[in-house]
Amino acid sequence: xxxxxxxxxxxxxxxxxxxxxxxxxxxxxxxxxxxxxxxxxxxxxxxxxxxxxxxxxxxxxxxxxxxxxxxxxxxxxxxxxxxxxxxxxxxxxxxxxxxxxxxxxxxxxxxxxxxxxxxxxxxxxxxxxxxxxxxxxxxxxxxxxxxxxxxxxxxxxxxxxxxxxxxxxxxxxxxxxxxxxxxxxxxxxxxxxxxxxxxxxxxxxxxxxxxxxxxxxxxxxxxxxxxxxxxxxxxxxxxxxxxxxxxxxxxxxxxxxxxx
Amino acid sequence: xxxxxxxxxxxxxxxxxxxxxxxxxxxxxxxxxxxxxxxxxxxxxxxxxxxxxxxxxxxxxxxxxxxxxxxxxxxxxxxxxxxxxxxxxxxxxxxxxxxxxxxxxxxxxxxxxxxxxxxxxxxxxxxxxxxxxxxxxxxxxxxxxxxxxxxxxxxxxxxxxxxxxxxxxxxxxxxxxxxxxxxxxxxxxxxxxxxxxxxxxxxxxxxxxxxxxxxxxxxxxxxxxxxxxxxxxxxxxxxxxxxxxxxxxxxxxxxxxxxxxxxxxxxxxxxxxxxxxxxxxxxxxxxxxxxxxxxxxxxxxxxxxxxxxxxxxxxxxxxxxxxxxxxxxxxxxxxxxxxxxxxxx
Numbered sequence: 064x065x066x067x068x069x070x071x072x073x074x075x076x077x078x079x080x081x082x083x084x085x086x087x088x089x090x091x092x093x094x095x096x097x098x099x100x101x102x103x104x105x106x107x108x109x110x111x112x113x114x115x116x117x118x119x120x121x122x123x124x125x126x127x128x129x130x131x132x133x134x135x136x137x138x139x140x141x142x143x144x145x146x147x148x149x150x151x152x153x154x155x156x157x158x159x160x161x162x163x164x165x166x167x168x169x170x171x172x173x174x175x176x177x178x179x180x181x182x183x184x185x186x187x188x189x190x191x192x193x194x195x196x197x198x199x200x201x202x203x204x205x206x207x208x209x210x211x212x213x214x215x216x217x218x219x220x221x222x223x224x225x226x227x228x229x230x231x232x233x234x235x236x237x238x239x240x241x242x243x244x245x246x247x248x249x250x251x252x253x254x255x256x257x258x259x260x261x262x263x264x265x266x267x268x269x270x271x272x273x274x275x276x277x278x279x280x281x282x283x284x285x286x287x288x289x290x291x292x293x294x295x296x297x298x299x300x301x302x303x304x305x306x307x308x309x310x311x312x313x314x315x316x317x318x319x320x321x322x323x
Numbered sequence: 324x325x326x327x328x329x330x331x332x333x334x335x336x337x338x339x340x341x342x343x344x345x346x347x348x349x350x351x352x353x354x355x356x357x358x359x360x361x362x363x364x365x366x367x368x369x370x371x372x373x374x375x376x377x378x379x380x381x382x383x384x385x386x387x388x389x390x391x392x393x394x395x396x397x398x399x400x401x402x403x404x405x406x407x408x409x410x411x412x413x414x415x416x417x418x419x420x421x422x423x424x425x426x427x428x429x430x431x432x433x434x435x436x437x438x439x440x441x442x443x444x445x446x447x448x449x450x451x452x453x454x455x456x457x458x459x460x461x462x463x464x465x466x467x468x469x470x471x472x473x474x475x476x477x478x479x480x481x482x483x484x485x486x487x488x489x490x491x492x493x494x495x496x497x498x499x500x501x502x503x504x505x506x507x508x509x510x511x512x513x514x515x516x517x518x519x520x521x522x523x524x525x526x527x528x529x530x531x532x533x534x535x536x537x538x539x540x541x542x543x544x545x546x547x548x549x550x551x552x553x554x555x556x557x558x559x560x561x562x563x564x565x566x567x568x569x570x571x572x573x574x575x576x577x578x579x580x581x582x583x584x585x586x587x588x589x590x591x592x593x594x595x596x597x598x599x600x601x602x603x604x605x606x607x608x609x610x611x612x613x614x615x616x617x618x619x620x621x622x623x624x625x626x627x628x629x630x631x632x633x634x635x636x637x638x639x640x641x642x643x644x645x646x647x648x649x650x651x652x653x654x655x656x657x658x659x660x661x662x663x664x665x666x667x668x
Contacts, residue, residue, distance in 0.1 A: 142335065220405060222403065223405050223407060225367070225370070225372045225399065225405070226401070226405045226407075226466075227407075228371075228372065228392040229370050229371075229372070229395070229397060229398055229399045229467075230393075230418055230419035230422065230466070230467075230470055231393045231419050231423055231470060232418075232419075232421070233391075233393055233422075236421070240421075241407060245409055
């Protein structure tokens with residue numbers, strides 16, 4: 064059968080895009096020698112920054128999960144005036160340039176703002192602290208969790224919950240026995256996307272907290288001070304460790320699904 | 324048993340207005356009406372699953388208007404089954420037991436009994452995804468009855484099923500209703516279903532109840548043009564069945580199928596009855612002499628009322644046929660219709 068020209072155009076575009084994504088990554092991963100990789104993972108600054116990245120991104124995902132789940136459910140189940148507006152606000156962090164996010168958060172948390180003063184009185188510091196990093200990462204990551212969890216809840220027929228209620232289950236039991244078991248996979252995907260987004264954040268973090276250094280900031284610093292060659296090994300470690308973590312989560316969850 | 328007083332519901336794009344309804348204990352009550360009439364909304368209001376604006380709902384003497392759904396003792400069965408996809412058949416059926424204090428022996432007995440009546444025993448460990456429509460609906464009914472509710476609400480439980488399964492689930496519903504003390508309220512738009520199952524019914528239209536009463540009265544004496552049109556089948560007769568013959572007074576009407584019961588109803592749509600002046604040979608197995616008693620102008624067609632022995636038929640005819648056949652009051656005619664046009668239930 065003779066293929067339409069459109070078929071060949073699609074194939075060509077596809078190959079270009081695949082190469083565009085994969086080529087730089089392969090180049091990055093294969094550039095540093097084993098020697099350099101070993102040396103950089105022995106570097107305590109590197110280990111500390113990668114650990115800080117993972118741990119702050121994880122915390123951001125946890126906060127998004129705890130605060131975001133009820134809102135995601137509300138948005139999936141109820142129609143109210145202003146719902147579109149709320150959904151638009153949720154997507155805002157995706158659209159705002161990253162340094163602007165950092166600046167915006169600092170301007171609220173600074174000494175000149177009543178909220179910043181209140182935080183200061185409570186002993187909470189945003190500028191240059193782990194708290195500040197987690198705040199920023201939550202800001203950029205939470206839309207991804209909310210949207211994934213909302214889609215998960217929307218996919219469950221409200222009638223399942225209604226039947227559950229009519230059979231004697233309270234709202235809470237219904238969530239625990241029906242909604243959660245059917246939505247947890249979407250929620251988990253939301254958590255993975257949220258932490259993936261958080262772990263890759265640079266622009267907003269660098270404004271709020273240059274120190275303590277998360278991995279992307281450390282990579283940037285090495286690049287500025289010593290050049291491309293010295294930033295590559297750290298980058299390779301960050302990419303590999305995050306990939307392994309995400310893969311592990313995916314495998315674990317797929318495994319559980321098959322058991323079911 | 325169920326008393327609804329002056330109920331109003333306001334949803335974004337839909338309203339129920341001034342619903343008053345009375346369903347007796349252990350009754351099989353049917354709600355009929357076209358799509359969008361508000362039948363499902365009314366069911367959900369009874370179950371406490373839709374917020375209401377005004378009015379009261381009682382179960383027996385108890386005002387349940389403010390009670391959450393889990394405290395009402397009302398089960399609901401939806402047209403799309405709403406089975407929990409992550410639970411097996413048996414876990415679906417016993418779901419409600421987590422929230423009811425029932426001793427284990429009694430629960431097991433009830434489970435066995437329900438699975439027997441609904442023929443589910445061999446499906447216990449399957450997941451809903453691996454069931455046919457009829458099986459899913461039977462599981463859904465078993466799950467609803469497992470908690471022994473006071474009222475069972477059924478939202479078009481048969482309309483998504485293939486005809487074969489429909490018959491089967493309908494039979495099961497009938498048996499379950501007879502053998503329990505539970506009040507059934509069912510939504511349907513199928514008259515055969517309503518007649519074979521229900522005692523009383525209400526016809527809804529556009530958020531209001533148009534007519535309520537004995538189902539036969541609704542069919543025979545519709546009190547509004549809407550109900551008359553909605554009911555559609557004008558030739559509805561009480562009949563005794565002998566094999567594939569239905570006896571209406573002393574008319575022997577041939578059927579295509581053998582009814583299960585010894586007596587029931589038959590119905591013939593007026594447009595299925597052919598009027599002629601002389602007997603003619605055709606494949607139609609029913610043919611009776613009759614006398615024209617009335618002719619009513621309906622615009623595009625005429626409604627011809629005839630009487631054959633003691634039985635009154637209504638049929639439809641076009642204006643040109645009326646003139647060609649020279650049909651007028653007191654004229655002698657022959658009524659013919661196919662055995663397949665006779666609906667029995």
